[in-house]
Amino acid sequence: MNPSNLEHLWEEVRELSFGTTSKIDRLETPPSPLHFLRHYLSQNKPFILSATATRHWPATTLWSSTNYLTTTLSSSLISLHLTPTGHADSLTPNPTNPNSLCFASAHVQPTPFPEAIHAIQNSVKGGVVAYAQQQNDCFRGEYGALSGDVDLDINWASEAIGGGPEAVNLWIGNEASESSFHKDHYENLYVVVCGEKHFVLLPPTDVHRMYIREYPAANYSYSQETGKFDLELEIPPRNVPWCSVNPYPSPENKEKEMSEFPLYYNGPKPFEVTVKAGEMLYLPSMWFHHVRQTPDSRGLTIAVNYWYDMQFDIKYAYFNFLQSLKGFQEQRCHKSDSHASVSYNDSDSLIDENVFDDDENHLEMTLTRKAHLF
C-alpha cells in the first residue's frame, strides 16, 4: 500500500499529542481525575508520573529485601513462566519448518515462591529463563500476601474511569526476559517497584507499521529431568495474529528486517521511555508496546500494573476501520473477485476477520481472551 495518507496520519497524531518535542509528558504529582480524563485518557495519550506518587507504598522499601519477599510468600505457589530464550508470547522458528515462524508460549510451572526467585535470579539466555508473570489478576490471587504493600487501586484513575481495576498483575524478572510488541484492550497503569523497565511505544494509528500477521500457536514444555525444552505446535492448529516487528534485531538480521518491514523502519521514530523504580507509566489502551528490563543490584526487576476497562467508543471503531484498510485496499486495487471472500492464505484478510470477530465479541471478552487479543 502506498503509505502517503498513513504517513500523514502517523505524523499528525504525533504533532497533535506531543507537539514538536515528541516527548512524553512527565508529571511530578498525580493528576486530578478530571485532568487525567481530559488530557490523557480521552486523548489516548501516555504520561510518566514521578516516584513521589508511590513514596507511601511499603513495597518501595520492603520489596528490596528478597528475604522479606520469600518469607511473606514462603507458602505461595506462583505461576513461573519458563523459556530457553526469555521470549514468551513471542515469535520463534517453527519447530516443523525452521524457515517459518510460530507464536511460542512459555512452559508455565506452578512453583513455590522461594524457588521461583532463585530461578529468576539465575536465569540465563540459552539455558533456562524464568519470569514470574501471569496476566490473570495474579497480584490479588497468587501474591495476595503482598497486597498490603501497594495501593489496591490508583485512586485518581478509579474515580476518572468510574470503577476499580479489572486486573492487577505482578511481574518479577531479570534482563533475560523481554515482551515482544503487542497491545492490550485495557487502560494500563504500570508501576515499576524495583529495577527499571524500558518501553518502546507506538500509537494505535501506527498499526500497519507492526505487520500483524497470523502465526501458528506453539507451546514450550520443560522437563525437570533432562533440563531441556521442547517446542510443539498446538493440536488442533490455532493461528495467533501477532506483530512481526522486533525493535532490536541482531546485527546480522538488521538488514533483512529493514527490507521486510519498511513502514516500521522508515516511519517516525517510536517513543522510547524508561520507567524507573517508583515511577508509573500511563500506557493508553491499544498502544503497541515492547518491554525490556534492567534488574536492581540483586538481579530482580519487580513491577505491578493495573488494568482498567477501556471504553469501546468511536476511537475503537476508527482503529478497527484503519486496521481493516490494508486488506480492503488490496481487494479494491489488486483483486478482481469480491471482497466478501476471505482467503485463509491471505494474512490481511485474516487480520480483518480477527478485528471484526474481536469487535463483535468485545462485550463478552473474558480476561484471558482480552490479555491475549491482538
Place this chain on the structure above:
Amino acid sequence: MNPSNLEHLWEEVRELSFGTTSKIDRLETPPSPLHFLRHYLSQNKPFILSATATRHWPATTLWSSTNYLTTTLSSSLISLHLTPTGHADSLTPNPTNPNSLCFASAHVQPTPFPEAIHAIQNSVKGGVVAYAQQQNDCFRGEYGALSGDVDLDINWASEAIGGGPEAVNLWIGNEASESSFHKDHYENLYVVVCGEKHFVLLPPTDVHRMYIREYPAANYSYSQETGKFDLELEIPPRNVPWCSVNPYPSPENKEKEMSEFPLYYNGPKPFEVTVKAGEMLYLPSMWFHHVRQTPDSRGLTIAVNYWYDMQFDIKYAYFNFLQSLKGFQEQRCHKSDSHASVSYNDSDSLIDENVFDDDENHLEMTLTRKAHLF
C-alpha cells in the same frame, strides 16, 4: 468507492455509542463534570438534558414576552440575516449558471432590535426571510443587555473542559429559516429557550455520506428600495467545501437526490432529535447537523448556544485520515499518475487539500474561520 468497510464503520460507531436502541441519551439532571467527560465528551457522543437544568434561568419566563425583549434591547443594533429562501450558508442555483450550485451567504443588515423582531415574525419564504444570528459570540456582544437572563457558561462543561465558552451565540428565527448540513470545530451546548429546534445528526465517521464538494461562494444583497434580492458570486472567486446533501428534498427532487447521494440514502438512518423549550442538546464536535425550527405561539424560536474549544487529538487525526481516503483510493485504484499532484478539477483532491490546510492551521484558527470551516 466500494463502501463495505465504511458501512462497517458507520454501523460500529452506532452500535458502540448507542447499542441496539440507536436512541440518543436523555438526562433528567445535569451530569457531573467527570460523567460528562467520561461518557460523552471523550466518546464524542451526544445527549439531551431535560428542561429542569434551565428552570432557574430568568430567560425561560422573561423571553416569552416580546415586549420585554424589545424594551431591554430597544437601543441595540443587531446583525439580521436576510435571504429570499430562509437558507443562508446554503447551496443555491448559481446565478451565472442555473444548472450548477453556489454557496450563498445572507445579506447581513445591522438592524434596531425591535425592527428585527418584526421582520422575523413576518418572514415568508419567497419574500424576505429574516434570521437574527451571528456566530461571533454575539450574545455577549450585540445582546449584552440580556446577559443576566441565562447562565454565562454551563458550569459542569466549563469544569470538565477546563475553561469557559469561547463563544456564546443567540438565534432568533421562525419556521422559514433552516440551517443546512455542516459541522463545527467546537463542543456545542445548545439550549432552546422558546419554540423547538429539530436536529438531524450524523457522526463524523459518516463524512463520505455528506458528499462534501467545493462550491463557489456567493452573497445575497438586499435593496430596501426595490425590496428585491440580488445574488452575486464573490470576486475574486473563492470555493467553499460544503455538504451536498439535503435531508428534506422536495418530492420532485427526491429521486434525483437519492441517485446522486446513494451513501446518504442507503446508509444507516440519521439521528433525528427535537429540542424543546428549556432543553439542552450536547452536540459533539465534528458531528454533522441540519437544523429546522418550530416557533412558539407568537412566531419565534429563540436559542442560545455555547461553543467550547474542542481537543484536536487522535480522534481529529482519525477523522482527517478518513476524509482523505476517497481521493486517495481513487488515486490508488484509478489513477496511474503520482498522488502528489492535485487536480483542481477533482473535488476529492480539493477536499483533501482543505482538510490538511485546516489541520495545519487549526491552532491559529480565528473564530470567524472556525465558524465557517468545513
